[in-house]
Amino acid sequence: MRCNILASLLEVVVVLVSFLGTNAEDPYRFFNWNVTYGDVYPLGVRQQGILINGQFPGPDIHSVTNDNLIINVFNNLPEPFLLSWNGVQQRRNSWQDGVYGTTCPIPPGKNFTYTLQVKDQIGSFYYFPSLAFHKAAGGFGGIRILSRPRIPVPFDEPAGDYTVLIGDWYKKNHTDLKAILDRGKKLPLPDGILINGRGANGTAFAVEKGKTYRFRISNVGLMNSLNIRFQNHRMKLVEVEGTHTVQSKYSSLDIHVGQSYSVLVTADMPSQDFYILVSSRFTNPVLTSTAILRYSNSAGPFSGPLPGGPTIQIDWSLNQARSIRTNLTASGPRPNPQGSYHYGQINTTRTIILANSAGQVNGKQRYAVNSVSFVPQETPLKLADNFKIGGVFRVGSISDKPSGGGIYLDTSVMGADFRAFIEIVFQNNENIVQSWHLDGYAFFVVGMDGGQWTTASRKGYNLYDAVSRCTTQVYPKSWTAIYLALDNVGMWNLRTEFWARQYLGQQFYLRVYSSVESIRDEYPIPKMPLLAERLQGGTHVPYNSMPL
Incomplete structure (x- = not known):
């Protein structure tokens, strides 16, 4: 059953209006976005990019803890489109997550109003398109969630607050890249690195001598870990994806695919232009791009040597990752210390071990988690679950542990109990850095090390x-091991952030289930106008699923 058939079912469901789930006491922020194709020249050649309100990258979302965000998205592309919100937790509301397992695509020429609340969140995140390899064409932008005025922040207000979107990029159009994957082939290495949608020296950030600035840096790329450094300046790390951190200083910082960091940089050098360098990690050749840190009354470019990147040794990056810790004396979105939640004193009730793998299925390249390469259905899984539609997916179609067998295709869904506290171990048996993301949640990164994880690793x-x-x-x-409190009912996408691998199956859905159906735990299904054309009128535009 497709989204178009479900339209008739949804119209007879008694639900709340489109502002469902928002708190009338909290402010509203309204956005109208027009999504189109347009010419872009990020690496000096003309490409078909995805623009939002004519912008590449798209506009930033500025908000404050608990704000209600009403984002009306008009899809003027000739194919279905979805936006997802990387890091915005969608409390009790996986309907608005913007991935195909939970949401029908927005048909061409139609619109959908996302109704989100940034409930009990602060920090730096981003949005991106989640269908049909659109991410390789743009359509992404920054999200910042500021603390409420009465909640203290553990640093002085900066003189400026900049979004820095970094990522690898191809000169080929996203349709050509998608065609390569549809034929079952691997993508080549990217052609360059973009900083806010531009190549070398295309972006400048204005600063005044003696003042401190916040840079919210997100790796919105497709496959490469990146390193960022500010020429002759140090970065003070203050926040990672909604958590205030111990304020350590770094001369360079590794930011892996999908990750977001906030740093403070003080303009304490002579009034000149300095380089901001971003380079790929663990690649041959190394790709590098630059932006400009431009002092007011600049005397011109600084003539000293450019700061070199860190050693290619994995241990350097691993030790840096281990040094990133929570600031236990800082308030989070609420006026209490972040360390008041003693996660280390809670017993876990389940251990899930996830192993990534790559291989051929039916002569085509596929990627998998615990040997299962995800295949989407024409009915989004969350809708099938809500309407008890059989034959769409099976809970338990992916195991808790690696099977050791070969890759096979399935619509993989793992069941989990609401309010359980669990341990997940990501076991990487390949020679590449992997990056994993879970929608709807934040988790505690409790450990990472080389070799095979065992129960002794918990020490x-x-x-x-x-x-x-x-x-x-x-x-x-x-x-890498994480602890996770399953306090958010819904169907949540757990995926690699390597987008070609995600497209070719390295993902699954975690179904966090409560037997008590209550709006206190999960909002009812909204009246979704993003459903595809009905069978009675017009031509149905099916979701462009992954190749089998």
Whole structure:
């Protein structure tokens, strides 16, 4: 059953109006976005990019904790489209997550109003298009959630607040890249690195001598870990994906695919232009791009040497990752110390071990989690679950542990109990850095190390001040362990952030279930006008599913 058939069912469901789930006491922020194709020249050649209100990248979302965001998206592309919100937790509301497992695509020429509340969140995140390899064409932008005025922030208000979207990029159009994947082939290495949608020296950030600025840096790319450094300046890390961190200083910072960091940089050098350098990590060749840190009354470019990147050794990056810890004395979105939640004193009730793999299925390249390569259905899984439609997916179609067998195709859904506290171990048996993201949640990154994870590995866990975030890296031939409180009912996408691998199956859905159906735990299904054309009128535009 397709989304178009479900339109008739939804119209007879008694639900709340489109502002469902928002709190009338909290402010509303309204956005009208027009999504189109347009010519872009990020690496000097003309490409078909995705523009939002004519912008590439798209406009930032500025908000404050608990704000209600009403985002009306008009899809003027000739194919279905969805936006997802990387790190915005969608409390009790996976309907608005914007991935195909939970939401019908917006048909061409139609619109949908996302109704989100940034409930009990602060921090730096981003949005991106989640269908049909659109992410390789743009359509992404920054999200910032500021603390409420009465909640203290553990640093002085900066003189400026900048969004910095970094990522690898191809000169080929996204349709050509998608065609390569549809034929079952691997993508080549990217052609360059973009900083806010531009290549080398295309972006400048204005600063005044003696003042401090906040840079919210997100890796919105497709496959490469990146390193950022400010020439002759140090970065003070202050926030990672909604968590205030211990304010350590770094000369360079690794930011893996899908991750977001906030740093403070003080303009304490002579009034000149300095380079901001972003380069790919663990690649041959190394791709590098630059932006400009431009002092007011600049005397011209600084003539000193450019700061070199860090060693290619994995241990350097691993040790830096371990140094990122929660600031236990800082308030989060509420006026209490972030360390008051003693996650290390809670017993886990389940251990899930996830192993990524790559291989051929029916002569085509596929990627998998615990040997299962995800195949989407024409009916979004969350809708099938809500209407008890059989034959769409099966809970338990992916196991808790690696099977060791070959890759096979299935619509993989893992069941989990509401309010359980669990341990997930990402085991990487490949020679690449992996990056994993879970929608709807933040989790505690309690440990990472080389080799195979065993129960003895728990002896090295950080059970005191581990950082809470929504995306984590796993180093080659290594493991990363997280603790997760399942306090958000819904169907949530757990995926690799390597977008070609995600497209070719390295993802699944975590169904967090409560037997008590209550709006206190999960909002009812909204009246969704994003459904595809009905069978009675017009031509149905089906979701462009992954190749089998």
